[in-house]
Amino acid sequence: MTTPGASRYHEVYAAWKADPRAFWGEAAKAIDWFTPPEMVLDEKAGVYGRWFEGGVGNVCHNALDRHVAERGDQKAMIWDSAMTGESAAWTYAEMRDEVAALAGVLREMGVEKGDRVVVYMPMIPQAVFAMLACARIGAIHSVVFGGFAANELATRIEDATPKAILSASCGLEPGRTVAYKPLLDKAIELSIHKPDACLVFQRPQAQATLVAGRDRDWAQAVADAKAHGRLADCVPVAATDPLYVLYTSGTTGKPKGVVRDTGGYMVALAWSMHALYGVEPGEVYWCASDVGWVVGHSYIVYGPLIAGCTTILYEGKPVGTPDAGAFWRVIAEHGVTTLFTAPTALRAIKKEDPRAEHLARWDLSRFRALFLAGERADPATVQWAEETLKVPVIDHWWQTETGWAIAGNPVGLGALPVKHGSPTVPMPGYDVRIVDEGGRDVPPNTMGSIVIALPLPPGCLPTLWHADDRFRESYLEAFPGTYSTSDAGFVDEDGYLFIMGRTDDIINVAGHRLSTGGMEEVLASHPAVAECAVVGVKDALKGEVPCGFVVLKAGVEASPLAIEKELVGLVRERIGPVAAFKLAITVGRLPKTRSGKILRGTMKKIADGDDWAMPATIDDPSILDEISSELSRRGFGRT
Template identity: 35%
Template structure:
């Protein structure tokens, strides 16, 4: 397959960008025509950012799996669609060709149908990084059910919150998962979550670790038994459900600045078109390339650039079950050589953690198949960028520094590999079709170059968030109410003299830890549930591996004879309520928090102290008790 909309030169980039701004509907219609539609659209776009209400390809009908699978069967049936590398390097890898993946997805779509799943139902998926996770995702999409994948590191409470919000009556899970030298129980965590979710009808369990699990009659089913049942029916083809362009494809929960996670909803057509377009252009994918995205499918990166982007483009997507340091810190590089990987897409956190081990784990590998490197999840610092460029790319692979969010569905700002210039630690230029602006605190646009401000987007792109599940008002207030007629990203940015963007980080109460967004309010709520905690305040601080660490200031009412044990207890509470990913890196016990007279915590002060800035704390005269600041400074961790 050749991509007629793949930009091949800087001149083409500028021309495409000009067209996308002058005639956005014509620009996207031309790209959309290259896909398989059951019925063409009547109108390309309707939008306003007030309500908000965004609709793309109105009246069009399609199914994303026909575009990810069926349309490749004629020319790519025997090409690998997914290559799976196990956590254990000695375990045999698996290759699913497009023909085999199509067969497996149809098979599991029948399993879902046999168990009463129908179009519009919500299906929660909580699995390890096994091919069956991708199969389950695609089978949901084929049947028209809305999938909600939950990362395998979240706790029972976090799962229950998401199940209740989505009113998901069906769950797909594994007995357990392998992660490095650990076996993670998954089904037992689901069992704990279901204590408060009696509405769940069916749990389908895939066998991976052979961990003993409890199987409840009438509710729990083995994946393998259900597949056998379909095989006895003769494995008929499963015709893809007709989906309206604006029908929801999936819900993915993300942390916000309030305690409750919000379910970001993406549409069927717009999401598909944008993930495909961004994949093909940012990574400059070529037929036959092996694309290795190291993310987990539980995050948006895995949705867009392991499953939907590569498969809709007819590419080969490599899926890895393990971690970069097991059995040693050369695992990524071993995988690159083993499968002749052409495109490697990973997180700055992973790069920084591997830098610590030095180059001894890099030098045994050739890495000569690599053509493009990419980073995702957070801004990459210059030191890590240069190490990645020199040690992994051997100074011959462009690095795409991609900026985007769960809510954007795909990459919005990035250099295009080898086409537009790369600048260390800069996301650089917006993709054609994306119109970023910088605004000041009052929402006034900051024009020109060599400026900074809050990053907003002033025109919709096809994969923009449609709503937050079951609570459209929350979508409006979070993303569209801060600045009039704009989508507010929550990030700050600099725009240099040539118009290149550099993302400076969050400007709201959300942390970016190892590339994953965690709301401060969510962590505070979890800490405050610990017996003895009166109140807490959480801020981010620079962390040499994670990018941002979590620093918690805690007012504790009980005895503090063994402070280290209390810290461990508080961390265990957070881990139990949210998951290990949200555990504080530092906990400082304080007698009070810096509050204004109206009771608002001045996080600016706490952030500066956590960052080690103890002198220039700004105006503290509005504080109820300025003395508390001195005490916090003295006790800094």
């Protein structure tokens, strides 16, 4: 445990708990409202209550227009493409004009307040312009990860029923160009709902064929809008109006559209930028995610701009574009103070460059904090990052549904002591509880289901898109009066939260409930292991037994078989024979979503010989063939 200076966290959290309305009412003063809210919380509205009833504002106004007078010449966004070698920047004034012109084009395409717009884009500036242009005119955007399969895109088009779709001709992946337009055309063909129009940004790496009468060229349309002064102003929208609908990754069947309302989201993001991340206006903040994920929505686009920061939009990977020093280059070249990325990015860098030799080439003197989220940050990776970067490494935990951190270490309030393996403590607004199967609170250090008492704080989903009943069934019915996170973990005697995995990652070995996350911690502590995943596989005697998949660091000299034996012994030593851990399997790569989450559920199905479908969000499908082949060699799965 490290021991920083005094923190105001406990004082601030207690103030929220004593008077939630006063707390969030004060936080709402950071927002430039057209009409201030009449009520901070209306508990009778919506499914569980609605925030800032009566308030009227606009997210684009708060992200761009209001900053122009004070910091119009400051860079609002820097685009850095490791894929093309290009870099570009826009000031707040330039970005406002670009977004206003695109919003004018949307108006010409018939898009009005309340209409939906699907955004299917790579990591290029136009993707950010698209989101802000929708917000500017009160349209509801739904960003679908660029390169998503046609049938997955089609299900989202059917559910959102967009008036228009904004896309690009292609996306770029290491070693290949992904043509988006054929996927988009096929999705529209498959979908019962047909958009009125599509706007397509032509990238030089691949030109798309436009459909007459439906498709328009992006650059031409925006240039024409600028030439004729067709720039759209910000449209006033209610605080409770939706800003966007974001479909949860990995869904099967009908996707779940998480709704994000306007007012609560602005307030929560503004509060988090200074209190949690400790970032001030004018500083450079980099969230190395994708705009297709919730992290990209909150902390590439809206959060940093609302806070008056300079945000980085990065098109590239942590390794291979061109090497494991890519992140350090971006930090050094653009003066980044704070980076937010996924633990899997750090593990990839550690695997390729375990001694951090690339780091010596770059000046990171302005860099002061690294935040991790997206999946559990194993202590070994956090410790490696601390020793390598010599800055605080802050794990924090949140979900697509919440839109911002449930738990974290609030650097802006003064960092709390770090406990490796814990995202630290709940943020104001979140009354986090650990309960047993009957919904009863459990003692400290006891594993249970993690729930949050209602109402959820500002920024969290008020419901699912046109599916209140499904929202209640999915999140509120299991433990009445609370929101079920579907995560499992415990709280220690100091109030620190430990997330040990999804509730379905708690395996039952001969009647003992064991956390796969705890076993992963042990495996990751081995000096030869770069990353790992533990799943429970079927066993005729014990019901389930754990199976560990491990990826070794580059340059490891010991044989995989020898390391596997050491790992089995290590789990037996640290957790005990009760874990029944007898199988460690060395693999070249772990299958992941494009946001970096390990596909443990799919690996389990392959090992069990169950039917499985290719996950829609998988980054590289060929990895599952590698996993299947190795499992088959060991006598698992279908033969």
